[in-house]
Amino acid sequence: MKIFNSSQIRKADAYTIAHEPVTELKLMERAAEACAKWLEDEIPRETVFYIFCGSGNNGGDGLALARLLCHNGLSTHVFVGESNEQASEARSVNFQRLAEHPEIAVHQLEDAVELDFEANSVLVDALFGTGLNREIDGKYAELINFLNELPFRRISIDVPSGLFADRLIKENATVFTAHDTLSFQFWKQSFLHPETGAFCGNVHILDIGLHKNFVESEPSNRFVTDDAVIFQLYKPRSPFTHKGKLGKTRIIAGSYGKMGAAVLAVKAAVHCGSGLTVIEAPECGNEILQTSCPEAMFELNGDQYATAFLINENESVGVGPGLGTNPDTAKAFLKFLQDCTQPMVIDADALNIIASNPDSLKMIPKDSILTPHPKEFERLFGSTANSYERVDLAQKMAAELGVTIVLKDHFTQICLPDGSVYYNTTGNAGMAKGGSGDVLLGIITSLLAQKYEPAQAAIFGVWLHGKAGDFAMQKSSVEAMLPTDLISELGSVFKCLSEKKGQIH
Numbered sequence: 001m002k003i004f005n006s007s008q009i010r011k012a013d014a015y016t017i018a019h020e021p022v023t024e025l026k027l028m029e030r031a032a033e034a035c036a037k038w039l040e041d042e043i044p045r046e047t048v049f050y051i052f053c054g055s056g057n058n059g060g061d062g063l064a065l066a067r068l069l070c071h072n073g074l075s076t077h078v079f080v081g082e083s084n085e086q087a088s089e090a091r092s093v094n095f096q097r098l099a100e101h102p103e104i105a106v107h108q109l110e111d112a113v114e115l116d117f118e119a120n121s122v123l124v125d126a127l128f129g130t131g132l133n134r135e136i137d138g139k140y141a142e143l144i145n146f147l148n149e150l151p152f153r154r155i156s157i158d159v160p161s162g163l164f165a166d167r168l169i170k171e172n173a174t175v176f177t178a179h180d181t182l183s184f185q186f187w188k189q190s191f192l193h194p195e196t197g198a199f200c201g202n203v204h205i206l207d208i209g210l211h212k213n214f215v216e217s218e219p220s221n222r223f224v225t226d227d228a229v230i231f232q233l234y235k236p237r238s239p240f241t242h243k244g245k246l247g248k249t250r251i252i253a254g255s256y257g258k259m260g261a262a263v264l265a266v267k268a269a270v271h272c273g274s275g276l277t278v279i280e281a282p283e284c285g286n287e288i289l290q291t292s293c294p295e296a297m298f299e300l301n302g303d304q305y306a307t308a309f310l311i312n313e314n315e316s317v318g319v320g321p322g323l324g325t326n327p328d329t330a331k332a333f334l335k336f337l338q339d340c341t342q343p344m345v346i347d348a349d350a351l352n353i354i355a356s357n358p359d360s361l362k363m364i365p366k367d368s369i370l371t372p373h374p375k376e377f378e379r380l381f382g383s384t385a386n387s388y389e390r391v392d393l394a395q396k397m398a399a400e401l402g403v404t405i406v407l408k409d410h411f412t413q414i415c416l417p418d419g420s421v422y423y424n425t426t427g428n429a430g431m432a433k434g435g436s437g438d439v440l441l442g443i444i445t446s447l448l449a450q451k452y453e454p455a456q457a458a459i460f461g462v463w464l465h466g467k468a469g470d471f472a473m474q475k476s477s478v479e480a481m482l483p484t485d486l487i488s489e490l491g492s493v494f495k496c497l498s499e500k501k502g503q504i505h
């Protein structure tokens with residue numbers, strides 16, 4: 001799914017109105033219908049809805065929503081500003097149409113502070129959407145601060161009021177803090193970054209039928225990895241295949257005291273479908289690895305830590321977890337990097353060695369995949385003021401070096417050599433635990449061995465890893481789930497994928 005900025009979203013709106021064709025009023029009605037359906041499906045019927053409406057079309061959505069909810073027998077209050085003079089036509093019509101339902105209580109926005117809210121209230125924010133053009137202040141800020149303190153579920157229409165769709169806000173800016181955001185048609189960039197996404201709660205993207213031709217032809221280099229992307233990437237296994245056709249994965253990982261990282265990476269590679277898997281590690285890991293993962297072959301590269309790396313053609317290499325940064329390991333790794341020509345997956349200590357030897361960035365084979373967390377990214381490419389600047393820098397460096405950079409975050413960003421960025425939305429806070437990254441390296445390397453193109457392996461691998469995390473969370477909890485559980489859940493994720501793909505074709 002493409003990510004558009006607010007001016008592109010306005011264009012999508014206008015294009016749809018002109019070419020479907022459909023009136024602005026009808027489009028607003030569709031948006032309100034989608035929200036009403038979601039609320040009626042998700043929120044108990046005895047709820048009292050308090051809908052706060054601004055003077056723009058976001059407010060118009062709120063007014064239409066109030067009418068639809070009331071029409072369906074739900075208890076509804078609306079709050080509007082003093083004057084409707086500035087309002088768009090569609091918003092004004094929806095204000096007038098409230099008269100169809102005299103049972104809707106209409107209040108002034110400033111009266112909210114005096115109101116006795118029912119115990120089973122839900123607050124709906126339709127104050128500002130993509131038309132916000134400056135930070136919120138004055139009476140709107142007072143109202144939002146008041147609403148944020150009430151002990152009720154808060155739901156935003158399209159965008160939490162106070163957030164811009166496509167840029168950072170000032171620290172301490174006033175924003176409606178939503179538990180859920182019902183947003184139209186597209187993910188907005190601000191939902192995907194920690195500084196702004198924290199205000200959105202759970203994001204639900206509602207289809208309102210904006211014109212396909214516009215969506216297809218309007219350029220964007222930012223995307224969200226959605227189900228359509230994944231179904232296109234996933235290659236179901238042919239019944240006539242054999243292990244020789246499913247690639248050879250080499251995981252180079254582990255040193256004394258950090259052999260768990262190697263275990264996790266190699267097990268993930270095997271569970272992700274690698275035909276043949278080799279774990280290259282120092283002698284101290286031999287017994288541990290052969291016992292914990294008998295499916296993989298062991299090859300020696302040192303005693304307590306790696307001192308020489310083996311190069312084999314026709315293998316996909318994933319290197320770094322638990323490797324350590326002993327000077328001998330660093331020297332051997334840099335030589336290996338210089339001699340290799342095949343794309344490889346580089347993580348953890350291998351990234352730290354590169355960061356300590358900046359000239360080695362140029363030696364990374366083209367199309368390789370780097371999987372830094374924010375701290376590793378900073379060591380490699382320097383610090384940035386915020387996550388928006390960080391993804392811009394990652395996008396630039398990926399294109400400059402001809403590599404894929406997987407910037408690990410709540411919504412991990414996959415920056416491809418062609419300058420595009422994919423945001424991943426699978427995964428959860430239970431994955432913020434030592435060992436998750438080792439599993440990711442194993443998954444991506446395994447996909448690379450199975451002849452997924454490097455960019456595909458990165459996008460698909462990050463999605464799989466997150467989805468396995470979501471399955472693991474359902475069985476356990478964000479606190480208790482383990483990176484090992486991600487490996488165990490890979491099977492269920494593939495099962496689900498192949499069943500769904502079967503339905504589609």
Ligand SMILES: NC(=O)C1=CN([C@@H]2O[C@H](COP(=O)(O)OP(=O)(O)OC[C@H]3O[C@@H](n4cnc5c(N)ncnc54)[C@H](O)[C@@H]3O)[C@@H](O)[C@H]2O)[C@H](O)CC1
Binds near residue numbers: 056060088137
């Ligand atoms: N694009 C779509 O797919 C659809 C969008 N819909 C809804 O429309 C809004 C966008 O509406 P718009 O009228 O452009 O903007 P807003 O409602 O967000 O508000 C603009 C309004 O507010 C004033 N304003 C802006 N910033 C401030 C501020 N800080 N303080 C006070 N006033 C401010 C501005 O001058 C305008 O007067 C979109 O989000 C959807 O909810 C359609 O209904 C369906 C299709």
Ligand SMILES: [K+]
Binds near residue numbers: 058127157160
């Ligand atoms: K809103």
